[in-house]
Amino acid sequence: MDALTLLHERxxxxxxxxxxxxAEQQQAMFRAALRAPDHAYMRPWRFMVxxxxxxxxxGEVFGQAALADTPDLSADTLARYQGLPLRAPLMIVAISRHQDHPKVPVIEQDLACGVAVGNMLLAAHAMGLGAVWRTGALAYHPVVRxxxxxDENEHILAFLYVGHPAGARKAVPTLDVNEFFSRWPAES
Incomplete structure (x- = not known):
């Protein structure tokens, strides 16, 4: 698959x-992550596999977080929280590591980590794997943290679920580029 097809069809x-x-597929994804643009070479990320x-x-941690919010949670709802990580055979937790730097604000550090996640999504697609980036309230929950x-300076940016597609991939949506891109200054 050529690079543009990969980018256009993911x-x-x-x-x-x-x-x-x-292991080889995982290493290819990890190497792709580490090629993300990174102002000042800070490597403001780490990943849990x-x-x-x-x-x-x-899943037990997710269940504890749910119970912390709703102590009288039903057994079915608790089981659903505990089963969330089982939606794929592999999960990568992407963690942005904020560091003090005079020229690199934390937003740039988060963006670098986000691009690393995007690179892993692209690498997975290139190898015929399926992947989805999820967050939700659990990504920000103190029990999960x-x-x-x-660490205090670390923040979850993604739960990246990876496996093999269960069925056909959904169709690539057709978007009109002109709805999102414009020239500035506007041409008369």
Missing amino acids: VSVPRLVGPAPT IEGDGLDAL RGLAL
Whole structure:
């Protein structure tokens, strides 16, 4: 697949099945992440790779977070929270690491981490894998932060779910470029 086709055809794949990406596929994704633009070469990111029993352990953390918010949570709803990490055979938690720098504000550090996630999505698609970037309230929950032992300067930017597509990929939406891009100053 050439680079432009890859960029033009990538879509999120929310329904994923095993097996998990191979070690070689994971390394290709990780290498792609580390090529993200990074002002001042700060490497303002780190990534947790979770699979196997780790997904169950993360599900327990998600369940604890849900119970912290709603102590009388139904058993079915608790089980749903605990099962969230099991939506794919591999999860990568992308963590932005804010660092003091006179020329690189934290927004640029978050953007660099976000591009690293985007690069992993593209790499997964290039290898025929499926992937979807999720966040939601759990990405910002203090129980999840503690459960993953995040430092004070660290913030979850993505739960990247990766596996094999469970069925056909959805069609690539057709967007009109002119709805999003304009010339400035406006031509008369």
